[in-house]
Amino acid sequence: MLQASPRQPRQRSNPMADHRTPLIRDCWYVAGLSSEVGRHLLERTLLGTSVVMYRTEEGQPVILNNRCLHRSFPLSRGRLEGNDVVCGYHGMVYAPTGQCVGMPSLANAPGHACVDSYPVIEKAPFIWVWMGDKSKAGRGTVPDTSWLDQPEWKTTGGSFNFHTNYVAMHENLLDQTHFSILHAKTGIGTPAYVRSDLDVRAEGDRVIILRALKNSPPPPVYAVPMKLEGRNVDRFSDARFESPAIHIAHARIVNLQPRGDEAREYRVNITHAFTPESQNSLHYWWFNSRDFHLTDEDIDTYIYQSHKAAYQEDVEALTWIQELLDREPGPVEELSFGPDRPGILCRKTLLRLAQAEQGRIDARQL
Incomplete structure (x- = not known):
């Protein structure tokens, strides 16, 4: 009786970086x-x-x-x-x-x-x-994070060290479709936001997402510190793969009907910096910076606790994925869909940068 041969993963028609791609060092x-x-x-x-x-x-x-x-x-x-x-x-x-x-x-x-x-x-x-x-090592290539050290912004942050690869981390940060699913308990996203119009573009080695969602309730992570619970706002945001080392996001929330001395606009910058410890382990620093209610310590506490809890959910999810990948002897087959385009662009960029660097290293060894 013939036995079925083990299923072999299909070769990707559009190859992307994954957990086995050599780490990019020229960064x-x-x-x-x-x-x-x-x-x-x-x-x-x-x-x-x-x-x-x-x-x-x-x-x-x-x-x-x-x-x-x-x-x-x-x-x-x-x-x-x-x-x-x-x-x-x-x-x-x-x-x-x-x-x-x-x-x-x-x-x-x-x-x-x-x-x-x-x-x-x-x-x-x-x-x-x-x-x-x-x-x-050109000095002008260090990413700009000047808001982290400016008095007009109030910043809270934390760090993790965990078992995952930086390709997965970058894709996770560009993948906004998981916000209302994985982070359902921590109030990061809303179903309406996930379905809002998405503009994705590549600019050189950068990948940028732009979203706009008008006249819609903000998620708790914005509504609570901005004191806009139960009200609709216009929400404009972007997320940026800046380099293999950093991801930066910006949010602008427009208060449609300011009351009393309330601000018309609220701005938030979110900074994710991460450095591979090894091929599949990561040092990760995160920061949330805001331009409103700068002296309110209760808001500091809320933002720190809510964001730490959400990022802990990311850490757990990516660790579980990496543990499964560690058991695979070779490449794995993955399905991709339309909303995955930002992550796909990022992974293709990482692969291109890694292959170019490996080519230079190989040339030096000849």
Whole structure:
């Protein structure tokens, strides 16, 4: 009796990035928050590489490869002396450039010993790092998040570290069809918003969604802090895949019938920054910034708790998906539909960037 052969996944006619696509390294990623890095040695894994972070006596952030070149002792387990890191095993001393400048057992420092030192830019609240080809680390390419450090905006935020890949994270943030389903209990979306007109466009390496929903009740995450419960508003929003490292969304809520001293418009900026820890694990920082009721601490608490709960739902969903993918020996077959277009554009962009980078790496190895 003939046995049916195992079903083989169909080859995608329009290939997209997935959890197996090589990580893009030629990009400014968030290494950490400015508040995290000080006069101590902080270890973190970024894009599969263990690094050590600290500040010089002058306050400049430094990021070095965490592995001592002598016997692979983690430099984060050593100590700071002035601006230099001293390995806790044999005492090799590394300057902020990564150059070894001293070794107790040798009269002269070994000039050929130099650990990788990564380009760093600090723009509060972030410390950005470039883990790829240093010749491509143009200073003008750091994403603009200036509202996070401006007094006319009030910002709350948090972070997660979890098991997923950054391709899935980007698609999740561009996928607004899940808002009223996955986040039904946390009040992120409404059925009317999901069905509203959607304008999707690609601009270079960016993917942008524009939506407008008029004369409709806002979801609780907007209605409660804006004190517009039970009233209709005009809602204009966009969501942007800015780079492999960051996603930014803006919302403008128009109060159709202001009462007393109520504002006519309310604005919210939502910032999602994430850096692969490894191929399928992620550092994730989120921020909600508003231009209204800046001194109301109850609103701070509500926004923090409601958004943290919603993003926890995303974290759980993406972790469950990744756990299933981890059990698959090869590529999986996925169905896509019309509303998936933003995520598809993003995944195609990520694949194109990854393939171009891999091509450059392969060329250098010839």
